[in-house]
Structures are given as structure tokens and as C-alpha cells.
Amino acid sequence: MFSPISLFRQSKHLVLLAIAVAWWQPNHINAETNWQAGLASEVITPNGSMWMAGYASRTKPAEGKIHDLYAKAIALESPNQTRLVIVTLDLISIPYPIRDYLEAEVKKRFDLPPAGLLMNCSHTHCGPEIRTTRWSDDGLPAERLAAAKSYVTFLKSKLVQVVEQALEDLQLANVSFCRARCGFAMNRRLPSPNGYRNFPNPNGPVDHDVPVLSVRSTTGKLRGILFGYACHNTTLGFYQFCGDFAGFAQLAIxxxxxxxxxxxxxxxxxxxxxxxxxxLELAKQHGQSLATAVQSALDTVATPLVGELRTSYDKATVEYSTPPTKDELVERTNSSNKYVAIHGQRLLTQLAIDGHLRSTYDCPIQVVQLGDKLKMIALPGETVVDYALRIKSDLTTTPDPGASVWVAGYCNDVFAYVPSRRVLLEGGYEAGDAMKYFTTVLQHGPFAQNVEEIIVRKVYELNKSLEK
Ligand SMILES: [Zn+2]
Known part of the structure; x- marks a missing residue:
């Protein structure tokens, strides 16, 4: 009957059965959780017509919308009561005065430290213009400027609301990480005899990862899905408010x-x-492709977030290349390219006021440890793909080969393109040519060649500080 051998056989079978059941569990049945999660959403579509952001060549304000734009928030709290609120925005950019405002407000109202606030924008080029500094206001007609200022006031109040609601919504949850891949993103720097052109380059580097953080109630109901992709949100450039592929992906999910x-x-x-x-049809198609990738990620065996949440945030001081002389700036003002001429004029004004051009910029770097198995790196600016590939490669292998690294760009302060050393040396739009279009912070030209090292060093320093 129950000989020691048959007992052994039975228990061995039971163990095998338990392992099989555990292995086959879909990712919505996680182990007992002690994390909390809260979710919130606010519409941030402008109430009336106003000018749009993303293409300097636009000649008129927006004419209605395809769908609404949103500020959304996911709040997470681990057993050690550390909190992280991730705010995602269907907007072109996060100017530093917006980050500074929200950072101060959430500290004051909810005691959320700067390291606990992570902001990211989708970089849709079909959102409203956001004017926050003297250089971004420069030269705008009074009526257009008034609409832009009024939008910023509206946006600020919505941002505080969405953080508050996400924190109020905190409740026990199963939070887990999974991933898939999606392929419509292609490198856009094509080498040519005249330098790098903005043109599809199937041989250039890409990051096709689709990282996904899912939030389920304790009964298994899906409450929230945070997902990422590395691709300019620029299928479209027309005159209607729209979240582009990222907006359509969110709607489809x-x-x-x-x-x-x-x-x-x-x-x-x-x-x-x-x-x-x-x-528009292509924006919908890309959105659907990304949504399908997210659904397939949800079908995989996910990694539950267990352990503690640890957050860090600091500024890295990046340097610019040698500034132009006053004579060179005067020459720029005579350029037949009106954007070069306007940029030259503004820099001359800056030189007259400050006595020098900007030589450094303090940009925010954030590293978050989400339990034992997931690390999130939030980089500032329009970050090129080399950063994600390098940081994932460097941090994934140590110390735990089973752990995942999620690298986001366009976080916390989108002040310029942030090229890698490779892109900087190759030259072209992302290397420094685009500086003339950035007005929140007036910058004369390319970063110094050590920009990648300064940023990556800060990431590794913060990562080190989070080790137990
Ligand atoms: Zn861009």
C-alpha cells in the first residue's frame, strides 16, 4: 500500500505536477503579492484651437482632433513604502519648467521625492506647442503666445491631478514584467556622400524590444499596462491633434x-x-502592430515584481563643444536658412545679456530598481538608440543574468537630441544640426565628444547606489 518507495514515487509525481502547473500558469496568476499599484488618466487635449509642436514649418494652428491626448500615471509602492509614480504624456516634450513645477508640487502635496517621479513623453508631433521660457516665447505673436501660456497652466493642473489620483488609487496588485518584439521601427540615419541623411536605413541600429509592465488586481483582473518602444512618434505631421502610433496603440490595447x-x-x-x-492609416497600422506585440508579451510567462522598490535621481553635467565667436554668430544671422539666422540672432542676444554662451547643461538621470528582477533607466532628451543597446548590454549580465533592464528616453527633461559618441562623430541632424530648433534651452551647437561617457557614468553610479 504505502511503502516508502511508492510514497516517494507519489510525492515525486506531485512535485513534477506542481512544477508543470507553475510553469504553465499564465502571467496573470502571480505569487502572493505585497506591492500596491494605482492608475489614473486625464485628458490633456487643448480646449480650443492652438498651434502644434514638432515641425517648425507649420503655417497655421490645429484643426480639430483625431482622438484625445492624455496624461496618465501609474503609482507603485513596495513593502518598504517606497513609491514611484510614472507619468506618461501624449506630448512632444517635457520642458524643464514643467518637470520642476510637478516635482515641487508632488513633494509639497504628497511627500513624493524627485527620485519617485518619472516623467516620459511619447514625442507625438501632433500635440500642442508648449512654451515655457523666454527663448521659446521669442518672436511669437501675442495671441499665439497667450494660447500657449494658457495651455501650460491647464497642463500643470492636470499633471498634479493625475499624480494625486494614481496615489489615491493605490491598492494591492500583482505587478509583473514581460516583453515581446515589434518591427516597424527602422534607423533613419543613412550615410551619403553629403553626410547623414534622414532616410530609412535598414542597416542602422534599432531596439525592437517591447517591454511591458502589467498590473492586475488580486483577483487577476488586468488594470494597467505600461509598455515601451523605441521609435520617433512621427508617422504623422498634419493639423489635427493625435497621439500618432503611440496613441493608437494605447487605444487598441x-x-x-x-x-x-x-x-x-x-x-x-x-x-x-x-x-x-x-x-493616418499607417499610424493606425503601426499602433495596432505595437498593440499586438503587447498582447503577445502578455501571453508569455511573466516575471512578478517581488522585493523592494528603490529609486535614484541626479543630474549629469554635459558639456558643449567649443562655442562660436561673435563674428561667426553675425555670419549666421545672414544665412539664407531662416532657422539658422533666427538661432544666430538669439545666440547674439544671449551673448550680450550673459557675456557668454552656455557651456554646460545639467540633465536628469534616473535609475529605478523595481524589485529584484527589473531595472528601469530613464534618460533625458531625445536619446539615440546606442544608449539603450549599451546600457542593456552592460547591466543585464551583472549581477543577475535573469534580470531585465528597461531603458527609456525622452524622460524628465527633453532639452535637445542626445547623441552617442558614434552619432556625434558621424555628424548630421541628431549630432548637432537640430540644435537650432530647440528653444526651451538655447544651445549653440553640438555636445562635446564625452557626452555619452558622462551620461552613462552617471547611470552606473546611480545603479551602484541602489545595490543592497
Ligand atoms: Zn524628435
């Missing part, structure tokens, strides 16, 4: 998972475009 909130986090896609592009 929410439609496929009723009751769940989908939040998009832009990756290091500064030198990557969606292809093909330029029609």
Missing part, C-alpha cells in the same frame, strides 16, 4: 482589455522612425 489603462513610454528612438509613414 484598452479596447482589447476592457477596464485596463494603457500607458506608452518612449524609448531611445531619437534616430529611429516608423516606416512607412505619412498617412
Amino acid at each position: 484598452e479596447e482589447a482589455n476592457p477596464g485596463a489603462l494603457a500607458l506608452y513610454m518612449q524609448g531611445c528612438g531619437a534616430d529611429i522612425n516608423p516606416y512607412p509613414r505619412n498617412t
Whole structure:
């Protein structure tokens, strides 16, 4: 009957059965959780017509919308009561005065430290313009400026609300990480006899990872899906407010998972475009492709977030290349390219006021440890793909080969393109040519060649500080 051998056989079978059941569990049945999660969403579509951001060549304000733009938030709290609130925005940019405002408000109102606030923008080029500093206001007609200022006031109040609601929504949850891949993003820097052109380059580097953080209630109901992709959100450039592929992806995910909130986090896609592009139909298709990738990630065996949440945030001081002389700036003002001429004039004004041009910029770097198995790196600016590939390669292998690294760009302060050393040396738009279009912070030209090392060093320093 129950000989020691048959008992052994039975228990061996039971163990095997338990392992098989555990292995086959879909990712919505996680182990007992002690994390909390909260979710919130606010519409941030402008109430009236106003000018749009993303293309300096636009000649008129927006004419209606395709769908709404959103500020969304996911709040996480681990057993040690450390909190992280990730705010995602269907906007072109996060100017530093917006980050500074929200950082101060959430500290004052909810005692959330700067390291506990992570902001990311989708970089849609079909959102409103955001004017926050004297250089971004420079030369605008009074009526346009008034609308832009009024939008900033509206946006600030919505941002505080969405953080507050996400914190109020905190409740026990199963939070887990999974990933898939998606392929419509292609490198957009094509070498040519005249330098690097903005043109599809199938041989250039890309990051096709689709990292996904899912939040389920303790009964298994899907409540939230934070997902990322590294690709310029620029299928479109027309005159209607729209979240582009990222907006359509969020809508498709929410439609496929009723009751769940989908939040998009832009990756290091500064030198990557969606292809093909330029029609609304293509934006919808890319959105659906990304949503399908997210659904397939949800079908995989996910890694539950267990352990503690640890957050860090600091500024890295990046340097610029040698500044132009006053004579060179005067020469720029005579350029036949009106953007070069305007930029030259502004720099001359800056020189007259300050006595010098900007030589450094303090940009925010954030590293978050989400339990024992997931690390999130939030980089500032329009970050090129080399950063994600390098940091994932360096940090994934140590100390735990089973752990994952999620690298996001367009976080906390989008002040310029942030090239890698490779892109900087190659030259072209992302290397420094685009500086003339950035007005929140007036910058004369390319970064110094050590920009990548300064940023990556700060990431590794913060990562080290989070080790137990
Ligand atoms: Zn861009």
C-alpha cells in the first residue's frame, strides 16, 4: 500500500505536477503579492484651437482632433513604502519648467521625492506647442503666445491631478514584467556622400524590444499596462491633434482589455522612425502592430515584481563643444536658412545679456530598481538608440543574468537630441544640426565628444547606489 518507495514515487509525481502547473500558469496568476499599484488618466487635449509642436514649418494652428491626448500615471509602492509614480504624456516634450513645477508640487502635496517621479513623453508631433521660457516665447505673436501660456497652466493642473489620483488609487496588485518584439521601427540615419541623411536605413541600429509592465488586481483582473518602444512618434505631421502610433496603440490595447489603462513610454528612438509613414492609416497600422506585440508579451510567462522598490535621481553635467565667436554668430544671422539666422540672432542676444554662451547643461538621470528582477533607466532628451543597446548590454549580465533592464528616453527633461559618441562623430541632424530648433534651452551647437561617457557614468553610479 504505502511503502516508502511508492510514497516517494507519489510525492515525486506531485512535485513534477506542481512544477508543470507553475510553469504553465499564465502571467496573470502571480505569487502572493505585497506591492500596491494605482492608475489614473486625464485628458490633456487643448480646449480650443492652438498651434502644434514638432515641425517648425507649420503655417497655421490645429484643426480639430483625431482622438484625445492624455496624461496618465501609474503609482507603485513596495513593502518598504517606497513609491514611484510614472507619468506618461501624449506630448512632444517635457520642458524643464514643467518637470520642476510637478516635482515641487508632488513633494509639497504628497511627500513624493524627485527620485519617485518619472516623467516620459511619447514625442507625438501632433500635440500642442508648449512654451515655457523666454527663448521659446521669442518672436511669437501675442495671441499665439497667450494660447500657449494658457495651455501650460491647464497642463500643470492636470499633471498634479493625475499624480494625486494614481496615489489615491493605490491598492494591492500583482505587478509583473514581460516583453515581446515589434518591427516597424527602422534607423533613419543613412550615410551619403553629403553626410547623414534622414532616410530609412535598414542597416542602422534599432531596439525592437517591447517591454511591458502589467498590473492586475488580486483577483487577476488586468488594470494597467505600461509598455515601451523605441521609435520617433512621427508617422504623422498634419493639423489635427493625435497621439500618432503611440496613441493608437494605447487605444487598441484598452479596447482589447476592457477596464485596463494603457500607458506608452518612449524609448531611445531619437534616430529611429516608423516606416512607412505619412498617412493616418499607417499610424493606425503601426499602433495596432505595437498593440499586438503587447498582447503577445502578455501571453508569455511573466516575471512578478517581488522585493523592494528603490529609486535614484541626479543630474549629469554635459558639456558643449567649443562655442562660436561673435563674428561667426553675425555670419549666421545672414544665412539664407531662416532657422539658422533666427538661432544666430538669439545666440547674439544671449551673448550680450550673459557675456557668454552656455557651456554646460545639467540633465536628469534616473535609475529605478523595481524589485529584484527589473531595472528601469530613464534618460533625458531625445536619446539615440546606442544608449539603450549599451546600457542593456552592460547591466543585464551583472549581477543577475535573469534580470531585465528597461531603458527609456525622452524622460524628465527633453532639452535637445542626445547623441552617442558614434552619432556625434558621424555628424548630421541628431549630432548637432537640430540644435537650432530647440528653444526651451538655447544651445549653440553640438555636445562635446564625452557626452555619452558622462551620461552613462552617471547611470552606473546611480545603479551602484541602489545595490543592497
Ligand atoms: Zn524628435
